[in-house]
Amino acid sequence: MAALTVIEGGAVATVDAHGTEYRDGYVVLRGNRIEAVGAGAAPVLDGQVRRIDGRGCLLTPGLVNTHHHLYQWITRGLAADNTLFEWLTTLYPIWAGIDEEAVRIAATGGLAALARTGCTTTTDHHYVFPRAGGDLLGAEITAAAEVGLRFHPCRGSMDLGASAGGLPPDHVVQSLDEILADSAAAIARHHDPSFDSMLRIALAPCSPFSVTPELLRESAALARQAGVRLHTHVAETIDEHDYCAATFGCTPAQYMEKLGWVGADVWWAHAIHLDDSAIETMAKTGTGVAHCPTSNARIGAGIARTADLVRAGVPVGLGVDGAASNESSSMIEEPRNALFFARNTGGPRAMTVRTSLALATIGGARVLGRDAEIGSIEPGKLADLALWRLDTPAHAGIDDPVTALVLGSAPPLAALIVNGREVVRDGRLHTVDEDIVGAQVAGAQAALVAKAW
Secondary structure, three states: OOOEEEEEEEEEEOOOOOOOEEEEEEEEEEOOEEEEEEEOOOOOOOOOEEEEEOOOEEEEEOEEEOOOOHHHHHHOOOOOOOOHHHHHHHHHHHHOOOOHHHHHHHHHHHHHHHHHOOEEEEEEEEOOOOOOOOOHHHHHHHHHHHHOOEEEEEEEEOOOOHHHOOOOOHHHOOOHHHHHHHHHHHHHHHOOOOOOOOEOOEEEEOOOOOOOHHHHHHHHHHHHHHOOEEEEEEOOOHHHHHHHHHHHOOOHHHHHHHOOOOOOOEEEEEOOOOOHHHHHHHHHHOOEEEEOHHHHHHHOOOOOOHHHHHHHOOOEEEOOOOOOOOOOOOOOHHHHHHHHHHHHHHOOOOOOHHHHHHHHHHHHHHHOOOOOOOOOOOOOOEOOEEEEEOOOOOOOOOOOHHHHHHHOOOOOEEEEEEOOEEEEEOOEEOOOOHHHHHHHHHHHHHHHHHHHO
16 A cells, blocks of 8 residues: 655645645645645545645645756856857867766756755756766766656757867767667667656757757657657757858748657747747647746846747746756746746736746646646646745745745745655755765866866
8 A cells, every 4th residue: 555645734736727726725645646635634544644734835736847957067157158159169168078977966966956946857958978978868867866856868969060060069079870879779778658757768959050950850750769759959049040040041940840840749948039930830739848037048048938939829848957057957946037037028917927837837747748647736646746835034924825936035845745755855855965965066066177177
């Protein structure tokens, strides 16, 4: 008999299709599944029950991070005032020195930060594979299992070096054949399509200016044959728009459509510089977006048309993006910033606080094709939950708990539960020693930068 857990006494925002909320509610978990949710006290249950006191708290679905570059956790703070292309050309020589141990340490630090900010499911887009680096994808998968988050790593790739007209230096790109072989091996070794999977693989050529059309076509064919999803950067900056216009004679969105990179199995990172036609195509095909408001602002890339995307029916989730362009990588900051930027361009009614929370939860689940499993608090779904303390001085007097969560300062976590397992309690990780991880991160950062300089 699976163990029972009851969370009761606090507010519950289910983020279900009806927007059901309880000012005083409960959730019953049986093993890794949600068994019941409702108002008032939990029903009397037989057997041994673990109880979590939710008084003064708001319970939400765990947050879903749809775009990240975990290896960048050990290169935070560099090129802080550069454009995207300047930032990339500065950091590529440093990233060329990463190896398996550096990536494991970086991923552990980045994943720990996500857990402490309410994230239960995260993707990662790893696309730098130095030849002597070792098993970099395996290193971050090991880190995710240790920290305890549900993980969707994307086997990224670059095959268009500077000598062939691309942006990355030649020594950090791979050949088409190497990439396809490694991608197939990653799927065969790691991808778990089961309902309660903790690990799913996607394929993710990096961007229009770092990969060839052949790699995009062949990766799409391989992914669809294997039944995995596709991810890449699209329409992030004006520089990218100009590159595609000069190189391909079209916009980034038109280029991706020509190559078959639209559909319900595809999501684009950023998708800032879109025209009405691109949004219409995305809505018609079910192509998703990882909206990264904090990173977009840090790089100065622009403000995405998020409200227009949502209104059109495009699947939209939120992402922190790489830690070198979002040093805090705080998942709970993303819904607030998404709301702020939407209102900044579209007025005070462009986005509600509940829409922004939905983007961070069920929206991200939809982008990853997992909205039947995670993203809302409903019986039968997986037990991925975040319990936020709202009885602190910073939140006292904010009557609406969802508004307090989204618009108030980032609250501490009373608990984070992933697949029925408690990963965070009272703001501290149970799964890894954060002091040790911090020291390892500092050492790995110093060694990596020294290697490049």
